[in-house]
Amino acid sequence: MRKIERAPKQCPNGHPLGPGKVLVGWFACACTERGGHRTYDCLTCGAILYRPPHWGRRDYGNRWRQKRER
Numbered sequence: 001m002r003k004i005e006r007a008p009k010q011c012p013n014g015h016p017l018g019p020g021k022v023l024v025g026w027f028a029c030a031c032t033e034r035g036g037h038r039t040y041d042c043l044t045c046g047a048i049l050y051r052p053p054h055w056g057r058r059d060y061g062n063r064w065r066q067k068r069e070r
Contacts, residue, residue, distance in 0.1 A: 011045060021042070
């Protein structure tokens, strides 16, 4: 039996997630049995959804999203 993961239809801020509006990725983490989280980055507002939910430091997942200063 296959297990299908359903993608979210909108971000927590209400923006629709679909083709060209979301970046789907993987975040390696030790807080889950799977060894990480599927991530959904809203390209409109930058909100990140973690599946399964992340149970660690809240700033841990933002370390790659820092902008470089020029």
